[in-house]
Amino acid sequence: MSDRELELLRRRKLLELKKQLKEKPEREEVRVVDSEKLLGQYFIGRAWEVLKAARLQYPEAAAQVERALVKLIMNGRIRGKITGEDLYGLFLSLGMKVHLQTHIRVLEHGKVKSLEEKIREETST
Numbered sequence: 001m002s003d004r005e006l007e008l009l010r011r012r013k014l015l016e017l018k019k020q021l022k023e024k025p026e027r028e029e030v031r032v033v034d035s036e037k038l039l040g041q042y043f044i045g046r047a048w049e050v051l052k053a054a055r056l057q058y059p060e061a062a063a064q065v066e067r068a069l070v071k072l073i074m075n076g077r078i079r080g081k082i083t084g085e086d087l088y089g090l091f092l093s094l095g096m097k098v099h100l101q102t103h104i105r106v107l108e109h110g111k112v113k114s115l116e117e118k119i120r121e122e123t124s125t
Helices: 002-040 046-057 059-074 084-093 117-124
Strands: 105-108 112-113
Touching: 002 059, 002 112, 046 059, 059 084, 105 117, 112 117
Parallel strands: none
Antiparallel strands: 105 112
16 A cells, blocks of 8 residues: 555544544434433333432432433343332432432311321311
């Protein structure tokens, strides 16, 4: 091969690499959208609530867990649905206690009341 042919090969290779670098960010954006759709097919119950709370409290770790879940689903290692309890247990086993906002409601005589209202009624009587 002559020097000229080698230079042409180098230029072609360089152009290919530049194209790949330009396309790469677009592919990553598609993955993010696809991961939300993919997780949406597997998440049930309060799973999204747990993930959103984990994202707020442990952003980097939650992102890693999310990527790992997507990878496991895509590889076929997770086939069943993922509940909020499952996800909460996963974060807990990783040493991250995800704090969730909870509300206790009482059903009495066909009417739903907050626990605060129920206690207030009983103490005023």
